[in-house]
Amino acid sequence: MTSTSRDVARAAGVSVATVSRAFSEAGAVSETTRRKVMTEARRLGYSPNPAARRLITGRSGNIGIIVPDLANPFFADIIKGVQRRARESRQAILVADTDEQSRLEADTLRTLSRQVDGIILASPRSAMDDLPSDLSVPIVLVHRQAPGWWSVTADFAEGVRQALVNLRALGHDHVAYAGGPQLSWSGGLRTNALRACAADLGVHLYELGSVAPTVNGGLAAADLALATPATALIAYNDVVALGAMRRFGARGVDVPGDMSVVGCDNTMLSLLAAPSLTTVDVPRFEAGEAAVALLDRQLADPDAEPIEQLLATALVIRGTTAPPRQT
Amino acid sequence: MTSTSRDVARAAGVSVATVSRAFSEAGAVSETTRRKVMTEARRLGYSPNPAARRLITGRSGNIGIIVPDLANPFFADIIKGVQRRARESRQAILVADTDEQSRLEADTLRTLSRQVDGIILASPRSAMDDLPSDLSVPIVLVHRQAPGWWSVTADFAEGVRQALVNLRALGHDHVAYAGGPQLSWSGGLRTNALRACAADLGVHLYELGSVAPTVNGGLAAADLALATPATALIAYNDVVALGAMRRFGARGVDVPGDMSVVGCDNTMLSLLAAPSLTTVDVPRFEAGEAAVALLDRQLADPDAEPIEQLLATALVIRGTTAPPRQT
DNA sequence: CAATTCGGTGGAAACGTTTACGCGCGGCTT
DNA sequence: AAGCCGCGCGTAAACGTTTCCACCGAATTG
Known part of the structure; x- marks a missing residue:
């Protein structure tokens, strides 16, 4: 049986x-009584009933x-x-995963909104108009x-730009890009940045369209890339x-010998890959922290x-990028 | 301004x-009035104020x-x-990550307990006595x-047993085991099972002690394993x-040629590895679902x-296990 | 036809806090 | 020395539901 403020x-x-004042930290209670209250409370x-307080x-x-996918x-x-x-x-967090299904987002948003003081919506897959x-x-x-x-967003445009510039410097003129979900805003950002930058650099960009942001999507992307003359692949993530x-490995394509690969996000995965993955670092913890601060x-x-906060990104060179094999 | 049941x-x-009865689904209200209420409500x-309802x-x-680590x-x-x-x-979930720090568990448990109807505590790193x-x-x-x-637990013992039996069948007599966090109950299970099974099979088991359940822990484990005559490594996860x-790759040790490796959990990571990882499958979604059901x-x-529910595990053979190189 | 039940509904009392308001009391100003 | 200020505290009114109890009419029963 949990006790109430009346008991205390x-x-x-x-x-x-x-009692309430002692717990609300208002400082509107003398130190002696406060101590007495706290002692009895312990x-x-x-401890104060959150429901009543909230009411x-x-x-x-x-x-x-x-988030679209917790497992990512x-x-x-x-x-x-x-x-x-x-x-x-001292805030608790409610997390909801929409399984990459945009139609769950509006619902989840509505449900959650009654339960919390504020909501952080990460990488929504819906059009903004579909959101309540x-x-x-x-x-x-x-x-x-x-x-x-x-x-709060990261400067994906700059990140992929650096990637393309780097590939160009290595000697790649034909670069493929595997995009993510259609309605990913940051995906659009990357696509546009790459187009503009490719034009500037005189690089031929092969847009492979959008694939699922999963391992399977990657398998598909590899086959698409091999159907082009590209010698490097920039992936959505x-x-x-x-x-x-x-998939390259399975098809006997050597990375980075035959094909350079650049990822995006710099998650722990990029360090686990063999060879380790050249990728665009995007600050993730910081994004989360910044979002709470804004909230x-x-x-x-x-x-x-x-407020629209922008986080910096940067290319991280690792083992999956190299000059194209001389032909 | 959100409206109340009085308005409706x-x-x-x-x-x-x-109005309350119409929303509480008690069926204690006539269909006509219910419809009328719902119409006005919409x-x-x-929608009912959750705080008041909860109070x-x-x-x-x-x-x-x-959980100990969300990023795992x-x-x-x-x-x-x-x-x-x-x-x-229609339940929302509050998640808390203790960053693998056992001392945060008791606190988190206490804090969360006022906010929720029940708690699922996954792989606690504390001794049970330290938990409130x-x-x-x-x-x-x-x-x-x-x-x-x-x-709800998985039959880790059977899983690692199968792993050891398989390695033995491939011809490995010297097997290393890298354990996880000291107070991981399932870790203890694996250790005991391996000891017993190794004795039965006449396999020499090299216990490398406990390493952090992270990539860095793995790097360390590799070096430890190479300091033994083991030709195969079973890892905590x-x-x-x-x-x-x-680390094996970095040190020029071929997997599985020079060293077989078996993981545990069968997460998406095991499919991303090259070669893909032989591992013990443990049902994770099912564990989560079962936990809610029990709650x-x-x-x-x-x-x-x-109730103590046990989930089945099974060895999944992939590319990191092979007979030891003949010497 | 009278007595009884029962489904549907309203009135009102909770649930456990926070907070506006008021009051006594000591110390300060003039 | 009289008035004033403000600190510390108690009283009581909210907050928006759910649910117990009572009530009414209609349907059922004897």
């Missing part, structure tokens, strides 16, 4: 209001995060960032920008890159102008 | 009690899950299983058994196995006898 009040010889094993304050102390180390790391920051401010806009909780987008929305490497700011001042 | 009641010309954008019912509709695909998959099952019964036992919420252990606790493979059962009947 009685035991400490004060009123429930004082003795009785009391009156309207704050749950929880924040929600929605990229999103797992973002959540870890969120969690780290949230733990400091009348939710009464603040939202921060991660890796998606939209007018009027708060967001590390998972796709690794999948492609696997807190929005919570403090709901009418503030939306 | 007024609009529909009924009492708040009826029009006003009403009176004592149920939050949330379940918590605590093994736990990510367990969470996905939990999430899938929880979504069906007076929490008023039901708990289900995953991959840990303890007297008086509900749990896939991450460690992949880390070890990386629901415990919730329905708190005084029931604890």
Whole structure:
């Protein structure tokens, strides 16, 4: 049987209001009574009922995060960032995984919105128009920008640009690109950046279209790449890159001898690959932490102008890029 | 401004009690009025305030899950299983990651316990004695058994036994084992099973001690293994196995030519490795789903006898195991 | 036809907090 | 020395539900 503030009040010889004040840290209670209250509270094993507190304050102390796929180390790391920051401010986090299904996003958003003080929406696969806009909780987008929305994104454009520049410097004129989900905003960013940059550099870019952001997607991408004259492949993310490497291996294509591969995200996977994967580093923990910070700011001042935070990216050279084999 | 049951009641010309009943699905309201209530509710954008509901019912509709490391695909998959099952019964999930620090577990458990109806505690790194036992919420252990606790575990013992039997059949008499965290219950299980089985088979087992369940742990394990006459390495999990493979590669040790490697868990990583990793399959989604089921059962009947559910494991042969090179 | 049940509904009391308001009391200003 | 300020605290009114109890009419029973 859990005890209530009334029990503590009685035991400490004060009123429930004082107990509440002692816990709310308002400093509006003398140090002596505060100590007395705390002692009794500990003795009785009391802690404030979150439901009751929430009913009156309207704050749950929880924040929600929605990701397309928990099993993708990229999103797992973002959540870890969120969690780290949230733990400091004693907030719990509700996570929801939409299994890469865009139609689950709106629903999940609506359900979650009643449970939390704010929501972090990572890499939504829906069009912004399909997302409910009348939710009464603040939202921060991660890796998606939209007018009027708060967001934290990484500079994917710069990252893939560096990748292409590097490949060009190695001597690759024919480069393939395997894109991710159609409605991935950051995917679009990469595509546009690559197009522009390819034109600038005089590199021939083979767009392989969009593949699933999974190992299987990578397998498919590899076959598509081999059907072009490309000597290098830039993949939507590390998972796709690794999948492609696997398929290259199976088809007897040497990486990086016959085909250079560049991933994106710099997840732990890129270090596990053999050879280790050249990839674009994007700060994931930091993105998670920044998102919580923005959420807190929005919570403090709901009418503030939306902030769009941009995180830096950089190419990390490892073992899967090399000059093309002389033919 | 979110509307309340009173608004809906007024609009529909009924009492708040009826509105409540219409939403509580009790079937204690006529179909006509129910429809009327629902119509008005939709029009006003009403949905029951979870805090108020929870205050009176004592149920939050949330379940918590605590894992040592979200970034480990093994736990990510367990969470996905939990999430899938929880979504069906319209429960949200609170996840907490303890960063492999056992001292965070008790705290997290206590904090979470006020927020949720039940907690799933996956692979705790603490001794059971260090965990608070007076929490008023039901708990289900995953991959840990303890007297008086509900749990769902996998038959790791059988899995590693199969691995050792297979290695023996390939001709390996000297096998190294890299263990995981000291207080990992399932780790202890593996160690004991391997010891017993090695004795039976006449295989010489080199216990490398415990390494961190991370890539770095794997790197270390590889060096330790090479300091023994072992021709095969069984690793605590896939991450460690992949880390070890990386180090073997760096030191010019061919896998599986010079050294066979067996992982554990059969995560997506094992398919990404080159060559793909021979590993022990352990059902992760199923573990998550089963844990929720047990939680629901415990919730329905708190005084029931604890259930200990066991999931089957099986060796999956892939590319990292082969007969030892003839010397 | 009278007595009884029962499905459907409303009134009101909880649930455990937070917080506006008010009050006594000591120390400060003038 | 009289008034004022502000600190510390208690009283009581919310917050938005669920649920017990009572009530009414209609249907069922004897």
